[in-house]
Amino acid sequence: MKKENVPQDLGALGKITKEVCYATDSSGKYVTELSNGWEVKTEALNVAWKDVEERIAKARQQVLNGEASPLLFFMEYRLMDIGILSDYTGYWKWQINRHLKPEKFNRLSAKKLQKYADAFNVKVGELKTMTVHEA
Structure with a gap:
């Protein structure tokens, strides 16, 4: 060009x-x-962000339906996958997979919940309720 x-x-x-x-x-x-x-690039980014927003909404609904823990919502919201979350928390990927199940997540200790909250830059209460406060 x-x-x-x-x-x-x-x-x-x-x-x-x-x-x-x-x-x-x-x-x-x-x-x-x-x-x-560049208009073309802007439009492509808009399409990509729409896809991200849909994934976040789907994850929220899965949590509300009891199909997943709030970790799934925050992973989508923060654009993380299990590998990235593993790096931030120090948990093994298989542990995070278990914690994605609501029944396992609900039994996590305060210390483990705090580790996840720190990784997502939220408070533990916000982690549990999928509340996001952006500055």
């Missing part, structure tokens, strides 16, 4: 920051150019 053709569509972060793109100058050499965004 030529330097003068770098998209300047106002993206999601266009008013806050600019994105660095690589383009070719008039002599054909690669240079960096700042872009406010």
Whole structure:
């Protein structure tokens, strides 16, 4: 892409920051150019976030139906998988799989619940009730 053709569509972060793109100058050499965004990229990100929001809603419903523990909701909300949560908490993946079952989650000690709450950056009460307070 030529330097003068770098998209300047106002993206999601266009008013806050600019994105660095690589383009070719008039002599054909690669240079960096700042872009406010690109409509195609913004639309793709919107589709991706819609999918994330649907996964969060589905996880919330599974918890409310008693099919999963609140860990599933927060894993979706924080864009984590079992491997990432394992790294944050120090629990083995098989332990987290067990804790995803409501009956096992409800018997976790305060210390274990606190470890999960810390990983999700919430309080234990918020963990149990799927309450999210973003600043």
